[in-house]
Amino acid sequence: MSAITFEGVGFVYPDGTRALRDVSFSVEPGQRVAIVGQNGSGKSTLVRQLNGLLRPTEGRVLIDDREVGRRHVAELARSVGLAFQNPDRQIFAARVRKEVEFGPRNLGLRGADLQRVVNEALVLVGLAADAETNPYDLGFSRRKLLALASILAMETPIVVLDEPTTGQDARGVDRVESIVRHLAGLGRTVIGISHDLRFVAETFERVVVMRGGGVILDGPPATVFVEANWPLLASTHLVPPFAARFAARLGISGAVTDDSVVAALAARSSG
Amino acid sequence: MSVEQALVLRGVRYRYAGADRFALDGVDLVVRPGEVVGVTGPSDAGKSTLCLVAAGLAPGTIAGVLEGSVTVDGIETRDQRPHEHAQQAGVLFQNPATQLSGTSRYVWEEVAFGPRNLGLPLGDVVARVEAALAALHIGHFGERDPARLSGGQGQLVALASVLAVGPRYLVLDEPTSQLDPQGTRLVGDALAGIADTGQTGIVLVEHKTDLLAALCSRVLVLGGGRGVREGPAAEVLADAGLHDLGVEPPSAVRLRARLAAAGVSVPEQAFAEAAA
Numbered sequence: 051m052s053a054i055t056f057e058g059v060g061f062v063y064p065d066g067t068r069a070l071r072d073v074s075f076s077v078e079p080g081q082r083v084a085i086v087g088q089n090g091s092g093k094s095t096l097v098r099q100l101n102g103l104l105r106p107t108e109g110r111v112l113i114d115d116r117e118v119g120r121r122h123v124a125e126l127a128r129s130v131g132l133a134f135q136n137p138d139r140q141i142f143a144a145r146v147r148k149e150v151e152f153g154p155r156n157l158g159l160r161g162a163d164l165q166r167v168v169n170e171a172l173v174l175v176g177l178a179a180d181a182e183t184n185p186y187d188l189g190f191s192r193r194k195l196l197a198l199a200s201i202l203a204m205e206t207p208i209v210v211l212d213e214p215t216t217g218q219d220a221r222g223v224d225r226v227e228s229i230v231r232h233l234a235g236l237g238r239t240v241i242g243i244s245h246d247l248r249f250v251a252e253t254f255e256r257v258v259v260m261r262g263g264g265v266i267l268d269g270p271p272a273t274v275f276v277e278a279n280w281p282l283l284a285s286t287h288l289v290p291p292f293a294a295r296f297a298a299r300l301g302i303s304g305a306v307t308d309d310s311v312v313a314a315l316a317a318r319s320s321g
Numbered sequence: 322m323s324v325e326q327a328l329v330l331r332g333v334r335y336r337y338a339g340a341d342r343f344a345l346d347g348v349d350l351v352v353r354p355g356e357v358v359g360v361t362g363p364s365d366a367g368k369s370t371l372c373l374v375a376a377g378l379a380p381g382t383i384a385g386v387l388e389g390s391v392t393v394d395g396i397e398t399r400d401q402r403p404h405e406h407a408q409q410a411g412v413l414f415q416n417p418a419t420q421l422s423g424t425s426r427y428v429w430e431e432v433a434f435g436p437r438n439l440g441l442p443l444g445d446v447v448a449r450v451e452a453a454l455a456a457l458h459i460g461h462f463g464e465r466d467p468a469r470l471s472g473g474q475g476q477l478v479a480l481a482s483v484l485a486v487g488p489r490y491l492v493l494d495e496p497t498s499q500l501d502p503q504g505t506r507l508v509g510d511a512l513a514g515i516a517d518t519g520q521t522g523i524v525l526v527e528h529k530t531d532l533l534a535a536l537c538s539r540v541l542v543l544g545g546g547r548g549v550r551e552g553p554a555a556e557v558l559a560d561a562g563l564h565d566l567g568v569e570p571p572s573a574v575r576l577r578a579r580l581a582a583a584g585v586s587v588p589e590q591a592f593a594e595a596a597a
Contacts, residue, residue: 220569287503292572296595
């Protein structure tokens with residue numbers, strides 16, 4: 051059973067703008083999948099099909115093999131958590147803890163169960179010490195982590211992160227990386243939208259590249275970022291991560307992260 | 322003694338009204354025309370506050386206590402009126418939507434907003450708008466609706482509207498953080514072009530150290546409201562302690578350090594070629 055299946059999905063906004071065309075792929079439970087592409091390529095429109103914020107105008111979207119179109123938004127909220135790119139679109143409570151409580155409370159959690167999921171989420175994002183702070187006294191990057199905690203606390207099997215590293219400093223990016231791995235380790239499916247291809251190559255096991263509302267590449271980072279694909283990536287203004295360009299210069303194939311470049315060169319110099 | 326042509330912060334401390342600690346706690350910075358000085362650091366290090374102070378918005382518009390001195394070409398900013406200061410130091414924020422007036426139907430009109438508010442004769446307004454759009458290679462945007470631009474295009478229009486006011490210094494607070502790679506490249510190229518004229522000094526606050534490495538001559542790293550590193554960009558950005566200061570090193574620096582730690586030597590040429 052796939053966690054997510056897109057079957058020939060198309061989407062046209064009411065003003066006639068086509069945002070998705072014939073998108074078909076599926077995601078297995080526990081997979082970490084990055085969706086990359088320029089602004090306007092359809093990434094955000096695609097993930098909004100997952101929790102019923104938008105419904106496909108063509109084709110079908112299935113979650114756990116059940117069609118999304120037939121399910122109520124409240125039911126989908128138990129399956130899919132979506133952290134927006136701009137945290138201020140989802141933050142409204144006067145205290146950090148209240149903000150994080152809102153989702154799981156709506157799912158029916160109370161008492162010790164509620165406190166457990168809230169505390170775990172706050173620890174994961176590093177805001178445990180700020181539980182009583184007003185969200186708007188936090189800087190942008192920490193508001194963003196708060197928005198992420200609100201989603202994590204709902205313990206949905208599928209977590210969607212729209213540009214999670216935007217505005218994060220080095221520690222914030224490290225934290226987001228470890229959260230993605232932690233979630234996948236728990237068997238939860240993680241979909242991440244990102245422009246940061248280094249972060250993508252190091253954090254996700256699969257990369258889906260979108261252009262003009264359709265999928266143009268889909269595979270592991272080591273396959274998607276190989277030199278043969280650079281012209282296709284360039285056609286949508288994407289530049290492969292530095293490590294991939296460096297590896298290609300040295301004739302190392304299949305290395306697209308710092309770790310894999312170091313490993314390949316260490317093996318070469320000892321062999 | 323001739324007055325130094327520069328935007329200068331000396332021993333600057335800034336505390337927001339109602340706050341109990343200083344967001345900036347002793348910062349020095351000098352930016353001369355033709356120079357791009359990068360400012361980076363972890364979240365809450367004081368980067369945005371530095372922008373507000375350097376642009377004269379704090380304490381001018383945003384209440385607080387300023388200690389030390391902020392001068393533009395020798396003139397203390399606290400002695401100036403906002404419209405005077407706006408012509409010397411222009412500021413650009415992260416999100417073009419917060420910057421654009423929202424009242425203009427055309428990009429041309431949006432860019433004209435600043436010069437018209439300075440009460441310039443119509444001919445001067447036209448000349449400034451045309452020059453600002455041309456400097457960023459967006460003359461063809463003139464008749465577009467500002468609300469219907471991509472993030473990168475919107476940021477270029479916001480930058481053009483700042484340029485049209487004619488500041489000697491630009492203060493840019495993470496101007497590419499909301500942009501995709503193409504938008505980031507557009508803004509980066511535009512800034513390089515502005516600096517190359519030698520007329521404008523730029524303070525560029527960024528988390529993207531690859532961009533700082535490409536554009537800046539010098540870099541200041543902030544931590545806890547103070548400068549914790551300052552110097553030539555190549556030196557500061559290669560500092561082995563950068564990550565511990567909360568700053569992601571440029572890609573090449575990061576990989577070079579990993580290779581060195583693994584005892585692997587690679588000709589420097591490979592780094593240069595991969596960066597190109």
